[in-house]
Amino acid sequence: MALILALDAALAGCSAALVDGDRVLAARAAQGDRGHAALLPPMAEAVLREAGLAATALDAVAAVVGPGGFTGLRAALALAEGLALGIGRPAIGVTTGEALAAALPFGPRAVWSAIDNRRGRVMLERFPPGSLQAEGPPEVVAETDLPRPAFPVALAGDAAPAIAARLAAQGLDALLSASRLPSAIAAARVAALRLAGALPPLAARPLYVEPPAVRRPG
Template sequence: MEPTMRILAMDGALARASAAVWVDGAVRASALAEGARGQAVALPPMVARVLAEAGLAATELDAVAAVIGPGGFTGLRAALALAQGVALAAGCPAIGVTTGEALRAALPPALRDGVAVWSVIDTRRGRVLLERFAPGEDAAAAPPQSLAPEELPDPAGPVALVGDMAGAVAEALAARGIAARLTGSLLPEAGAVAAVAALRLAGRLPPRAALPLYVEPPAVRLPGA
């Protein structure tokens, strides 16, 4: 009999905050709040709530997982700081999951196994953060890239789009005569984050620490600029 696996997962990378408790392949409790702001405030009570609903204490967790990016600076930092704190208190590992890994994991297995998946995230600066997955591959083909829409490569075959810029990228590809499949996986959900973390714990994905993944430097304005 395989040992029980209990994972607490959380995300604040994009325009949503979410948390979930995942036990042996299924989400036992979950919560989410829409909105690009307020993850730092929303996540701690959300985490407490899903642990209570799942009937688990933090000390019973086998791992804590969080999305590391690409995404918004504030939301990423809030989720990662919380994940690291809970993991330290629980004495378990804190596992990092990329935005693209989480978005892809939310797709039906037949879809992600049958076609390539592109995760496309809006930088809010007129560029796309692209993370590509070959058919049936849980690991990305390369680290995320920052590209202008006109710099997007032509897919080698059928491709499904995930992420908050999926609609715009589909239009850009259609202008070249390339059809791409839109999916409903636009924002990460913590249940999918936990599923990716479980693959890492099982050795099916390379280890990744719960540290922020920045593809571009944070957008800051110097005083007097």
């Protein structure tokens, strides 16, 4: 058992959860793609207060590292790293795809996490059936240049509807799952596996699949 506080703000929402093994002690979530930096600290404080625990009781602090939005990722990671440093516990990274896949039941299907990069492409993480260890690092692909799945596949992530439809149109076995946004609860479960050595280590550092979009001032 490991007591883990997990934070997520990778996509259009943010969440915090306190998880002890299979038990969710407390959780908070909010929708929207703005204001993560202001929302997350009170969420973290609220879940600890609800469980009646101090931060010093934690075994680790986890955060979703990406792929995702630059501002949200930085907000979650800064808070996670600050808390972990303050209590002398490890800060553990969880990818967006891992958190999305961990929210689904294990089965005979592979899981593809498809995140919309808002530039006409998707950031794809692929997991073989029954595993939370990705086949490789996240990759950026065009919707028209998707790899061919080796197994029936379940699609997760905010770009999942478009990708599932495109694969189905090719006659492939593609199931659209309900896992569209990562959750701190699922991230905590992945972090517990990482802490136990069941998954390779991952630092709590932002995972950028491609450079953040930058707009010149008008």
